[in-house]
Each structure stands twice: as structure tokens, then as C-alpha cells.
Amino acid sequence: MKKIFLIFYLFAQTMFAQNTINIDKLNWLPESHSFWVNEQDNIAVYDAKKLTENKIVLTKDQMKSSGFQGEVEKLVWNSTKTKVLIYTNSKKVWRGNTKGDYWYFDLASGKGYQLGKGLDPSSLMFAKFSNDNINVAYVSKHNIYVENLQSHVIKQLTKDGTAKIINGTFDWVYEEELACRDGFRWSPDGSSIAFWRVDATDTKYHLMINNTDSLYSYVVPVEYPKAGEKPSSVKIGVINLASEKTNWLAIPGDADNNYLPRMEWTGNNELMVVQLNRHQNEANIYSCNASSGTSSLIYQEKSNAWVDVFDISSGVYDGFSCTLVDNGKSFLWSSDADGWMHVYKISMDGKKKELITKESFDSYFLAYNKETKTIYSSSSPTDATQRYLYETNLDTKKTKRTTPMEFDGTNEYKFSPDGAFAKHTNSNINRSWNTRLVALKNHEKIFPIGKDNFVKPERDYSLEKFKVKTIDNVELDGIMAKPLDFDPTKKYPVFFYVYGEPMASVANDEPYFNDFIAALVPAGYIGIALDNRGTPVMKGTQWRKCIYKNIGIINTRDQAMAAKEILKWNFIDTDRVAVHGWSGGGAVTLNLLFQYPDIYKTGVAIAAVTDQHFYDNIYTERYMGLPSESEAAYKQASPVTYAKNLKGNLLYIHGTGDDNVHYKNAEVLINELVKYDKMFNLMIYPNRTHSINEGEGTSQHLGDTFIKFILEYSPPGAK
Structure with a gap:
């Protein structure tokens, strides 16, 4: 009886220990499969092989006694994992909070101090230890500094x-x-x-x-x-x-x-x-x-x-583009030159190039386990809306799917640096995101204990996938949102969500639709998201790169021709057709409204590139070539070229503080619409950036403006 009780007690202790781990905020330690989590402001470290044991390496009392104030936003570890830097009080630089304060702590003593004394508060960037653990280097105000951890001397x-x-x-x-x-x-x-x-x-x-x-x-x-x-x-x-x-x-x-x-x-x-x-x-x-x-x-x-x-x-x-293998004699390199994104092994002298992932589907490199010589990649051979983990042995070149079949849909992995473990997140249109910690050998779940809890997403609409083939014989993947009381015998307004450029896809096997459109679907709308040629989906090189010098041309036509087929469906009201996109999707929205005014009746474009000449050189020239070489293509790709064709209802939204797609785009478009006496709605947000979310009430106001416009110009409900 005592033995049974002891087994039960140990099992209960194991479950208790595991169930207290918040793996959603898991952060891997360098060159290992240990990870740290913030447990009530104490820094706890776990070994993925021994989840029943944790080690509090730094307590909130130790931090407080050293004068630390603020939140633990990130830890930077030294090579021996005996010292850490705590990143806190961060501030935004462009898109991310990449400058802030750093505090140094010796984990053996628990004592620490703030780095960069004498430099401006919240000005330090990318602090990291030297491998000999003598110095820490960081950037402040565009200069590099090194600080000695023993003498505390700071050298510029x-x-x-x-x-x-x-x-x-x-x-x-x-x-x-x-x-x-x-x-x-x-x-x-x-x-x-x-x-x-x-x-x-x-x-x-x-x-x-x-x-x-x-x-x-x-x-x-x-x-x-x-x-x-x-x-x-x-x-x-x-x-x-x-x-x-x-x-x-x-x-x-x-x-x-x-x-x-x-x-x-x-x-x-x-x-x-x-x-x-x-x-x-x-x-x-x-x-x-x-x-x-x-x-x-x-x-x-x-x-x-x-x-x-x-x-x-x-x-x-x-992330570095090359991964060293064979004890540094070769490196892994990804290329889609043969028609698929594949992993190659190239010798350091450049004399030998060997194809490693040989299947006729895209393999996007994710991680490498040098102990088992396993390459992990993201692939989806039969459904471009999904993502699965595949593994390939470096020596045998044999490839197999790692993600078990029950995890249908989109799968994301956050790998331990040694490639032995990962946080695995799964979802599809019929179940919410669910997360587990897995040992990648046999994809064995090690946390949490028990069966996977696949939960139906909480939403007031349904989602389904479909395919549509255009008159150009191009087949597009789509995601469709329907009201729960959908009646196939009636006609509904349709609302297209678009992006359409090489940086993102929208027709993904995930549990939620675009927030703005999803808020309207229950009132009686059909929401549709389509991925045209040129989007970064797993359909091979030709699909992705045929958009070269064709942004605003191929993607616009693919979307319009797919919409034309969708408007033949019995439950679609062809008089109530709306479209929305942001940034590159805003440009596609404008092009669709202007180039295909007989299809799209209403549109909301946010922070759009209205003239290809106005966007930055690295992005635009990568996909369009230099303007001096492709001026005709630049003009053909730019929505402002077609603004005179507007027939329907347009709401244009932009922030004047947008450092990405400048407000200049809005004013040039406005001038062109005024020139041709085209009526439209306009909402400008002072000093808001590309995300238009700064300032009290901004997000709510933007959403309300969006919904009010659509309800007025593309009324809801089945007929």
C-alpha cells in the first residue's frame, strides 16, 4: 500500500511541476535544450529532459536588492550559462523595441548592476557577452561600446x-x-x-x-x-x-x-x-x-x-543564411533555383555542391541537429495553406514527415539551439492554437501530460477552405468565412481580404479570419481570402517569382479573375462586392477598385503604396527592378495610374506619421482623385505609424470607421 501511495505521490508531483510551466513564454538557452521562464518574477531554468526539476537561478529579491527596476523583457546568457543580462525599459526603434536598459547578474552570487552608466537611459542595443566572459559589448547612439565586467570600465x-x-x-x-x-x-x-x-x-x-x-x-x-x-x-x-x-x-x-x-x-x-x-x-x-x-x-x-x-x-x-556542417568543412544553403526551395550542402572551398532535400516540393530550412545529422524543414506537399515539419538525414538524404498526422493544419516550431527539442504549435480552421513541448526524435510529447486538447475556436462564424480556377488556368487557394445561419438559397454580400505581395499569405489554414471582416460576417457577409501568384506559399519557384516586374499586374489580375469565378456562385450578391487590404494589400485593393470597377463596388484601402516610385529601394527594386530599367512596369503597377477609373465607393485611411508607407502616397492619390472629380471617403490619423494603433482610442475608432462605411455602402444580410 505504501508503494502504491509513493508512486501516486511521485506522479502527482510530476504533474504539478509540469503544469506550472508556462511554455507559451518559453525561451531557449544557447547551445542547449534548457529553457528559462519567468515564474512570478523569478527566473527558472528547466532541462527539457527533466521537466520535473527546475532551478531558480535568479530571484526577484536578488534583482530588487541590486536596484533592478522594470520588467524582465529578455535574458542574454553567457556561454557557460553562469551569467545573464536582463533587458528592460525598452523603447521602439522602427518596428521593434530594440533599445533599452541592460542589467548584469552573476548567477552564483545573485548580485548585479546596471550596464552603461553615464550613457542615456534606454539607449543600449544588442548587448552580449564575449565568449571569454570578460566583457560585454553593446551599441548606444550608433556607436559600439565594450564594458569590462571586472573593472566596470566602459570603452567606446x-x-x-x-x-x-x-x-x-x-x-x-x-x-x-x-x-x-x-x-x-x-x-x-x-x-x-x-x-x-x-x-x-x-x-x-x-x-x-x-x-x-x-x-x-x-x-x-x-x-x-x-x-x-x-x-x-x-x-x-x-x-x-x-x-x-x-x-x-x-x-x-x-x-x-x-x-x-x-x-x-x-x-x-x-x-x-x-x-x-x-x-x-x-x-x-x-x-x-x-x-x-x-x-x-x-x-x-x-x-x-x-x-x-x-x-x-x-x-x-x-538569422545567418548558412549552417556549418561536417565539422566546419561544409555549409547548408537554401535555394529555389531548381524550381523548388531545397537545401544544398556546399563545401567551404566551393568546389562541391550537393542537393540534400530532393523531393518535388518546397523545403524551407528551419533547424539542424548536428548529433543526429538531421535537417528540419517546413513543407506542405499537397496543401499550400498548411505547414508541416519534415526531416532529412544529411548522409542518407532520406526525407520523412515529422509532424504526426493528427496535427492537421498549420504547424509552427520554436527549436532548441541543439535541434533536439521544440515548442510545437498547431491549429487549423476548425480548432484553436494548441501548444506542446516535444522531443523531435519521434515527435514525442513531453509536456503537458495527457492527451492533446483540441479546442474548437470561439467565434461567431464558420470557416472553410476552397480552390478556384481562373480563366487563365491559375488555381488559387481560398479561405471562406460564413455566418452561422448561412442559407445557400439566398444571396450574400461578399467581402474580399487581400494582400497579394511576396511578403505574406492570407489563405492560411488557421482558426481566425481578418479581424475587421470577421466582425461583419455574423451580420450577413461572406468573407474570402485568396493567395494569388507571387505570394510566398509552397507552390514552387515559378508561382512565387512570376511576379517579378509584375507587382500590381499579375497579382491584381489573379485576384480579379478569381473573384469573377466566385461571383458565379449562387449565394453571392454581385451588386455587393467589397475588398480590403493594408499596406501592399492596400495597393492591391486600389488596383482592384480602379482596374476592375465592374467587379468591386466598395473598398477600404489602408496605408497603401499608391505609386511604386515612392516605396523603398530594397523591396521595390528586388521585385520590380530599377525604375530606370522598368519605367513602364512601375507605371502599370501603380494604383494612381488608374485612379481616374473609380466608379464605386472608396474609403482611404492613412497615418501621417507612417515611416514605412509615407503619407505622401495618400496626398498624391487624393490629388489624382480630385483631378478627375471622383468622390471618396477619407480618414487621416495624425502622427500614427504604419500600424495606426498609437494613441488612446485609435484602434477602436479605426474599427468603427471601417465597419460604419461597409454597413452603409455594402449593406449586410441575405436576400
Whole structure:
């Protein structure tokens, strides 16, 4: 009896320990499968193999006694996991909160102090330990500093940082279009730091005007290279800490007409650098000597459209494009040159290139387990609206699906750095997001205990998937939202949600529809989202890249021709057809209203690019070429070209503080609509950025404005 009780007690303790872990906020420690979570302001560390045990490595009392104030937003660990930096009091830089305060703590003593004393509050960026645990480096006001953890002496390594000379981080366009934020890397031995230096001296400012926050208006400048303007000059330097001298890497090519989006150390004195040409249709990988600065070409790839050096739709910043394998003798590289996104192994001397993932479907590299030589990738061979985890052995090249069959739909993984474990999140249109911790070998669930809890999403509409083939013989995937009392014998207004450009897809097997449209569906609307050619879905290279020099052309036609087929359905009211999109989707919305006014009767476009010349050079030139070479395509792609054709009802919305798609786009469009005496509705939000969510009541007002307009011009209800 005692034995039975003891077993029950141990099982209960195990369940209690596991059920207290909040894996939604799991953060992996470097080079391991341990993770940390914030447990009532105490930092707890778990080993994924021993979830019944946790170790409180830093208590809130220890933090408080050292003077720490604020929230624990992020931890940065040293290589031995005995010291941490706490990131707090963060502030926004462009899209993300990438500057703030850092506190250093020694986990053995629990004592700590704030770094960067004497520098401006909340000004430190990307702080990280040297591997020898002697120093911490960080960026403040576009200069790189190093702080000794024993003497507390702070040394400024770069001296020329300004708003136009940017050391250790990046300008607006590199962050927005090349996913670059953290702009420096410690050498493995801690003796030097490699860093990017952006010289934006010749890059012009786009001027925004703040009319509300002071008695007199003032100008807000944003360094912003528009399509056709030369990129900022970027180079990579290596600072030796002992001598404080900088060696500049001699990478071939004009620094004013090339991009350097990725760089990483491969040894104490060697770096790999990925370079893109101005057109972004040629990628070069160089091996560089940190001491001499000399570089040698390892590998080159060219494309008739553009070369992807990272997964543009992943949302991951600063991830290196190459993964070293075979003890550093080779690296993994992703390419869709053969018609599918595949993983290749390339020797460090560039003489051997080997196809690893050989199946006739896209394989987007996610992680690598060097112990088992397993490559993990995201694929979906039969349904482009979904995502599944696949694994391929580096030696045998054998590929199999890792995600079990019961997890139908969209699957996302947050991998441990050693590639042995992952947080797995699953959903589809019929069940809400659900999360578990898994050992990737056999996809074994290790948390939480018990069966997976697949919960039906709480919503007042239904979702279903469909396909539609256009007159051009193009088949598009779609997601349809219907009211719960849908009657197929009646006709409903239809509301299309669009994006349509290479940065995102909208027809995804996920449990929720676009928020604005979903709020209207129960009143009696059909909501539809379609992914046209040019969107980053898993349908091969030709699908994704045929939009080259065709943005605003191919995507607009695909959407319109698909809508034309949908309007043949018996339950669709062809007199009540609305469309909505934001940013690139706003441009598609305008193009649909202007180019196909007999199909789309009503539209809401938010923060739209109205002229392709107005957007930044890296994004626009990647997909459209340079304006000087494709002026006709630029004109054909721009909604303002067709504004004179407006027949229906348009609501245009923009924020004057939008540093991404500038308010200039709105005023140029307004001028064109006025010129042709076209009536339209307009809502301008002062000083709001691209997301239009700053300021009390803004989001509510935007939503109410949106809904009021649609209810008036495309009334709800079945007929």
C-alpha cells in the first residue's frame, strides 16, 4: 500500500511541476535544450529532459536588492550559462523595441548592476557577452561600446556614430527589408568584434510633419532611400580590442551598389559574408580574413528574378543564411533555383555542391541537429495553406514527415539551439492554437501530460477552405468565412481580404479570419481570402517569382479573375462586392477598385503604396527592378495610374506619421482623385505609424470607421 501511495505521490508531483510551466513564454538557452521562464518574477531554468526539476537561478529579491527596476523583457546568457543580462525599459526603434536598459547578474552570487552608466537611459542595443566572459559589448547612439565586467570600465570603440553614420546596427531600410537589426558579432575568442557600418550620408530624408504635439509644427526626418535611389554605403569592420584598430573587409564590388545582409564568424580569424548586388539577383558568399581583410569567393548564385538569402515571410531577424556542417568543412544553403526551395550542402572551398532535400516540393530550412545529422524543414506537399515539419538525414538524404498526422493544419516550431527539442504549435480552421513541448526524435510529447486538447475556436462564424480556377488556368487557394445561419438559397454580400505581395499569405489554414471582416460576417457577409501568384506559399519557384516586374499586374489580375469565378456562385450578391487590404494589400485593393470597377463596388484601402516610385529601394527594386530599367512596369503597377477609373465607393485611411508607407502616397492619390472629380471617403490619423494603433482610442475608432462605411455602402444580410 505504501508503494502504491509513493508512486501516486511521485506522479502527482510530476504533474504539478509540469503544469506550472508556462511554455507559451518559453525561451531557449544557447547551445542547449534548457529553457528559462519567468515564474512570478523569478527566473527558472528547466532541462527539457527533466521537466520535473527546475532551478531558480535568479530571484526577484536578488534583482530588487541590486536596484533592478522594470520588467524582465529578455535574458542574454553567457556561454557557460553562469551569467545573464536582463533587458528592460525598452523603447521602439522602427518596428521593434530594440533599445533599452541592460542589467548584469552573476548567477552564483545573485548580485548585479546596471550596464552603461553615464550613457542615456534606454539607449543600449544588442548587448552580449564575449565568449571569454570578460566583457560585454553593446551599441548606444550608433556607436559600439565594450564594458569590462571586472573593472566596470566602459570603452567606446567607434567614435564617428551619428544619425547618418550607423555602427553596430542598421538604418530603416536594412531592418525593414533585409531583417537586419543586430549589427555586430563577437569573435569566438573574445579578442575582436566584427560590425556593420552604414554610411547614409548621401541618403535623403523623407520629411514627416508633426502638427499636434507642440504650438508650432516640426519636421520628423526619416532616412529613407526610395526606389531608384542608390543604397547607403555599407561595409564590415573588425575591431581588435587590444589595439582598438579596425580592419575593413575588402569585399569586391561597389559598396554603394551592393548589400551585405548577413555575416558570421566561422573561426577566430575567419568570417563568412553574404553579399547581394543592387538588383538582388546575384548572391555571393565570401570567406574573409579578419586580420588582413582579404576575401575569397566561396559560392555564387544567380537568378532571373531575385535570390532569397532568408525566408522573407518568417519574421526572423538576423538569422545567418548558412549552417556549418561536417565539422566546419561544409555549409547548408537554401535555394529555389531548381524550381523548388531545397537545401544544398556546399563545401567551404566551393568546389562541391550537393542537393540534400530532393523531393518535388518546397523545403524551407528551419533547424539542424548536428548529433543526429538531421535537417528540419517546413513543407506542405499537397496543401499550400498548411505547414508541416519534415526531416532529412544529411548522409542518407532520406526525407520523412515529422509532424504526426493528427496535427492537421498549420504547424509552427520554436527549436532548441541543439535541434533536439521544440515548442510545437498547431491549429487549423476548425480548432484553436494548441501548444506542446516535444522531443523531435519521434515527435514525442513531453509536456503537458495527457492527451492533446483540441479546442474548437470561439467565434461567431464558420470557416472553410476552397480552390478556384481562373480563366487563365491559375488555381488559387481560398479561405471562406460564413455566418452561422448561412442559407445557400439566398444571396450574400461578399467581402474580399487581400494582400497579394511576396511578403505574406492570407489563405492560411488557421482558426481566425481578418479581424475587421470577421466582425461583419455574423451580420450577413461572406468573407474570402485568396493567395494569388507571387505570394510566398509552397507552390514552387515559378508561382512565387512570376511576379517579378509584375507587382500590381499579375497579382491584381489573379485576384480579379478569381473573384469573377466566385461571383458565379449562387449565394453571392454581385451588386455587393467589397475588398480590403493594408499596406501592399492596400495597393492591391486600389488596383482592384480602379482596374476592375465592374467587379468591386466598395473598398477600404489602408496605408497603401499608391505609386511604386515612392516605396523603398530594397523591396521595390528586388521585385520590380530599377525604375530606370522598368519605367513602364512601375507605371502599370501603380494604383494612381488608374485612379481616374473609380466608379464605386472608396474609403482611404492613412497615418501621417507612417515611416514605412509615407503619407505622401495618400496626398498624391487624393490629388489624382480630385483631378478627375471622383468622390471618396477619407480618414487621416495624425502622427500614427504604419500600424495606426498609437494613441488612446485609435484602434477602436479605426474599427468603427471601417465597419460604419461597409454597413452603409455594402449593406449586410441575405436576400
